[in-house]
Amino acid sequence: MAQLLSSQTAFAYWQRVRAAVPLTLCLTNNVVTNWTANVLLAAHASPAMLDDESESEVLASVASALLINVGTLNAMHAQAMLKATASARRSGKPWVLDPVAAGLLPFRTTLCHRLLGDAPTVIRGNPSEILALAGEAAQSRGADSAHDSDEALPAAKHLATEAKTVVVVTGATDYITDGERTLRVDNGHPLLQRVTGTGCALSALVAAYVSTAVDKKEVMEAAASACAVFAVAGEMAAEKALDRNEGPGSFAVYLLDALAVLDGVALERRMRS
Amino acid sequence: MAQLLSSQTAFAYWQRVRAAVPLTLCLTNNVVTNWTANVLLAAHASPAMLDDESESEVLASVASALLINVGTLNAMHAQAMLKATASARRSGKPWVLDPVAAGLLPFRTTLCHRLLGDAPTVIRGNPSEILALAGEAAQSRGADSAHDSDEALPAAKHLATEAKTVVVVTGATDYITDGERTLRVDNGHPLLQRVTGTGCALSALVAAYVSTAVDKKEVMEAAASACAVFAVAGEMAAEKALDRNEGPGSFAVYLLDALAVLDGVALERRMRS
Amino acid sequence: MAQLLSSQTAFAYWQRVRAAVPLTLCLTNNVVTNWTANVLLAAHASPAMLDDESESEVLASVASALLINVGTLNAMHAQAMLKATASARRSGKPWVLDPVAAGLLPFRTTLCHRLLGDAPTVIRGNPSEILALAGEAAQSRGADSAHDSDEALPAAKHLATEAKTVVVVTGATDYITDGERTLRVDNGHPLLQRVTGTGCALSALVAAYVSTAVDKKEVMEAAASACAVFAVAGEMAAEKALDRNEGPGSFAVYLLDALAVLDGVALERRMRS
Numbered sequence: 001m002a003q004l005l006s007s008q009t010a011f012a013y014w015q016r017v018r019a020a021v022p023l024t025l026c027l028t029n030n031v032v033t034n035w036t037a038n039v040l041l042a043a044h045a046s047p048a049m050l051d052d053e054s055e056s057e058v059l060a061s062v063a064s065a066l067l068i069n070v071g072t073l074n075a076m077h078a079q080a081m082l083k084a085t086a087s088a089r090r091s092g093k094p095w096v097l098d099p100v101a102a103g104l105l106p107f108r109t110t111l112c113h114r115l116l117g118d119a120p121t122v123i124r125g126n127p128s129e130i131l132a133l134a135g136e137a138a139q140s141r142g143a144d145s146a147h148d149s150d151e152a153l154p155a156a157k158h159l160a161t162e163a164k165t166v167v168v169v170t171g172a173t174d175y176i177t178d179g180e181r182t183l184r185v186d187n188g189h190p191l192l193q194r195v196t197g198t199g200c201a202l203s204a205l206v207a208a209y210v211s212t213a214v215d216k217k218e219v220m221e222a223a224a225s226a227c228a229v230f231a232v233a234g235e236m237a238a239e240k241a242l243d244r245n246e247g248p249g250s251f252a253v254y255l256l257d258a259l260a261v262l263d264g265v266a267l268e269r270r271m272r273s
Numbered sequence: 274m275a276q277l278l279s280s281q282t283a284f285a286y287w288q289r290v291r292a293a294v295p296l297t298l299c300l301t302n303n304v305v306t307n308w309t310a311n312v313l314l315a316a317h318a319s320p321a322m323l324d325d326e327s328e329s330e331v332l333a334s335v336a337s338a339l340l341i342n343v344g345t346l347n348a349m350h351a352q353a354m355l356k357a358t359a360s361a362r363r364s365g366k367p368w369v370l371d372p373v374a375a376g377l378l379p380f381r382t383t384l385c386h387r388l389l390g391d392a393p394t395v396i397r398g399n400p401s402e403i404l405a406l407a408g409e410a411a412q413s414r415g416a417d418s419a420h421d422s423d424e425a426l427p428a429a430k431h432l433a434t435e436a437k438t439v440v441v442v443t444g445a446t447d448y449i450t451d452g453e454r455t456l457r458v459d460n461g462h463p464l465l466q467r468v469t470g471t472g473c474a475l476s477a478l479v480a481a482y483v484s485t486a487v488d489k490k491e492v493m494e495a496a497a498s499a500c501a502v503f504a505v506a507g508e509m510a511a512e513k514a515l516d517r518n519e520g521p522g523s524f525a526v527y528l529l530d531a532l533a534v535l536d537g538v539a540l541e542r543r544m545r546s
Numbered sequence: 547m548a549q550l551l552s553s554q555t556a557f558a559y560w561q562r563v564r565a566a567v568p569l570t571l572c573l574t575n576n577v578v579t580n581w582t583a584n585v586l587l588a589a590h591a592s593p594a595m596l597d598d599e600s601e602s603e604v605l606a607s608v609a610s611a612l613l614i615n616v617g618t619l620n621a622m623h624a625q626a627m628l629k630a631t632a633s634a635r636r637s638g639k640p641w642v643l644d645p646v647a648a649g650l651l652p653f654r655t656t657l658c659h660r661l662l663g664d665a666p667t668v669i670r671g672n673p674s675e676i677l678a679l680a681g682e683a684a685q686s687r688g689a690d691s692a693h694d695s696d697e698a699l700p701a702a703k704h705l706a707t708e709a710k711t712v713v714v715v716t717g718a719t720d721y722i723t724d725g726e727r728t729l730r731v732d733n734g735h736p737l738l739q740r741v742t743g744t745g746c747a748l749s750a751l752v753a754a755y756v757s758t759a760v761d762k763k764e765v766m767e768a769a770a771s772a773c774a775v776f777a778v779a780g781e782m783a784a785e786k787a788l789d790r791n792e793g794p795g796s797f798a799v800y801l802l803d804a805l806a807v808l809d810g811v812a813l814e815r816r817m818r819s
Contacts, residue, residue, distance in 0.1 A: 031306040031322050033577040033618075042794050047742065049577050051620040054653045062650070072306075074324040074349060105333070107327045130748060194308035194533065196320065241606035248315050249529025256795025260740065304579040304595050345579075347597040347622060377608070380600045444677025467806065469583035469593065521588050 002091050002184035005224040007271040008258045011264040013225035016212035018022035018044045024208045027081050029071030030218035032197030033269035039201035042259040056083035068108035068205045076140045078111050085118035094121040094210045098203035103132020116163050121210055122223050124168040124203040134159040149173050157187035174227040176220050183224040186272045187231035189238035194248035232270045233258035275457035278497040280544040284537040286498035289485035291317045295337035300354050302344030305470030312474035315532040318481035329356035338484035340477045343381045344373035351384050356390035367394040367483045371476035376405020379509045389436050394483055395496050397476040398443040400425035407432040422446050439492050447500040449493050456497040459545045460504035462511035468522035475503045506531035506544045548730035551770040553591035553817040557810040559771035562758035564590045570754045573627050575617030578743030585747035602629035606663040611757035613750045614689045616654045617646035624657050631664035640667040640756045644749035649678020662709050668769050670714040670749040673698035680705040695719050712765050720773040720819035722766050729770040732818045733777035735784035740794035778816045779804035
């Protein structure tokens with residue numbers, strides 16, 4: 001049974017991030033750089049980005065956490081990513097892998113498997129990506145998943161056990177598992193699917209949150225808290241946009257607003273318990 | 274005489290796109306990736322993007338349509354584009370060429386002429402770009418045109434005939450021609466010029482729409498319908514922004530909202546007939 | 547003593563930009579391309595962007611001004627930048643250097659020092675970046691400064707004298723100095739720190755404004771006017787966002803709106819005098 005994350009726990013990690021303003025180094029795809037940086041800034045974290053492998057080690061060493069997102073992968077980025085994760089591993093920095101379109105695209109799948117050697121702290125993906133990374137047959141459609149998160153939970157547990165990591169598989173319900181224990185978050189809103197890069201930005205937020213964790217239990221709670229904060233902000237933004245008969249453009253703007261104003265009261269009111 | 278596209282035709286293609294949610298692979302410039310993806314998502318299509326030639330064939334083969342936009346071109350993208358259009362040609366997938374700043378910049382002009390060998394389904398450009406691609410003297414100013422779409426219509430017809438394709442030249446009036454027949458769309462709003470990448474995003478939407486066409490007549494109608502949907506959404510967004518004394522920032526947000534809520538009633542009310 | 551820029555002077559340069567709509571070529575980092583282009587368009591300038599060195603000379607020769615921003619630097623961009631600044635120097639075009647994260651990252655620091663050989667018209671940075679470029683010990687945290695602009699003013703004067711250029715160091719107060727005379731702008735709002743790329747976009751606006759200057763005194767005034775226009779727009783946007791209990795997402799949208807509607811009355815009302 002997956003255990004529901006409590007709003008108290010989510011609020012505790014929200015407070016840690018707010019106090020630390022973690023510098024989060026993102027090596028991410030070129031569709032979502034601006035959006036990811038703005039999500040991190042709105043959520044009281046601090047983004048840093050780079051393109052060139054020569055900067056990977058320095059930045060990874062000063063950052064509090066690292067995000068590797070393999071969307072729109074190219075050879076230059078692959079090199080920079082490998083250097084950054086090696087640096088993170090050496091210095092014990094937490095890092096998050098977002099395996100965008102793994103399974104569908106061999107270049108990305110191969111790199112993801114290589115990156116697993118540097119022991120990601122968390123892998124955050126949609127059901128298709130997690131199924132594919134776990135070696136199971138999956139269908140994907142570009143960046144979208146053709147599967148439900150429930151369907152992918154067994155694969156997520158298997159992957160977490162094999163790779164000795166925490167796997168976050170997001171969907172209508174988000175599951176966070178280390179293979180033995182599983183947390184879940186039941187918030188969110190379908191409008192999150194109508195804005196590009198919401199999953200990518202969540203992975204960056206997971207990295208920021210995980211930088212405040214001190215052991216595997218806390219990594220799971222921190223990752224789940226990032227999912228909860230993002231999902232609750234999504235609900236707040238959707239409520240405002242729908243109240244005003246607006247659509248995905250306004251929703252994306254309100255999502256940033258909500259990440260900035262969200263607090264313990266909002267988490268308590270909206271998280272199922 | 275150019276024939277005005279009817280709102281019934283535009284609505285018919287809007288319904289096809291809404292039903293199919295076409296996966297639209299975009300190889301586009303690094304200024305507009307996020308914006309283009311959000312326009313496609315708002316307009317009920319599904320975006321996919323890539324950087325590296327190794328992914329061109331796989332993604333082009335699973336996509337419903339392909340967009341090639343040569344803005345901020347570099348050597349890596351040029352290779353990926355050539356592989357993607359070759360793949361599209363082999364598999365009979367429709368693809369759209371957006372020749373950003375062709376004429377002014379030799380690297381882009383040369384690549385565009387090479388890409389013509391892979392038989393684009395549609396070429397969508399501003400008047401300067403279409404004049405340049407047709408071999409006529411044109412003036413451009415970065416991504417902006419120094420010419421009117423009326424001025425470029427003869428060149429558009431010539432280019433369509435020579436390249437056996439459909440040419441869309443956009444401006445105050447949008448013209449869609451195969452060299453013999455010409456459709457036109459008279460909607461739109463000047464605020465569309467105050468947001469970067471509106472032309473680029475329209476080209477992506479043309480690709481999504483053209484994926485639902487089965488012959489050249491339908492390609493023309495589908496391309497014209499994409500122009501109409503985008504222009505009507507622009508009018509809706511401008512009306513709201515101006516009502517509230519807002520400017521291009523709010524307009525861009527409302528454009529995404531309008532693309533999401535626009536329906537047959539809005540098309541019928543706003544399209545000239 | 548730094549002299550406060552008058553609203554009359556700021557308005558005079560605003561009028562020049564509005565009349566000229568300067569084509570501003572930006573070689574900038576991949577986080578802020580879209581945002582920078584939209585800021586320039588909102589502020590009545592015209593953006594152009596490129597990736598490949600083969601296009602540097604042509605575009606630099608037709609542009610009114612050039613921006614070089616070394617964020618997310620890679621080898622391809624470094625080559626394109628060196629060609630562009632050499633072309634700008636040969637043709638006497640004004641150009642602005644934004645040394646993002648110089649000091650922290652050796653690749654960027656080295657390139658900045660090389661670019662100084664092509665005599666930038668203006669260097670615009672945060673306090674940490676200006677301290678680092680002036681050869682002083684500075685602390686930075688990704689793209690954020692760990693110092694105040696007051697602290698960096700002596701270094702800014704030193705750098706301006708050594709490099710025979712104008713240095714703009716931005717913060718709560720913006721200073722614009724050629725080493726002898728110093729102008730200052732006291733407007734702005736803390737919400738500008740919660741949106742990524744506001745400094746980067748300001749550097750592009752400085753380039754657009756400086757294109758209307760005919761001598762060093764005017765370069766200083768034009769650069770200061772760009773700072774004033776951006777800071778006043780920031781105040782207008784923050785006022786609206788805070789009035790409505792909104793956050794950084796809405797603020798960024800309103801900043802574009804404010805840049806578009808801002809006029810001499812707004813400058814006069816809000817600039818300290």
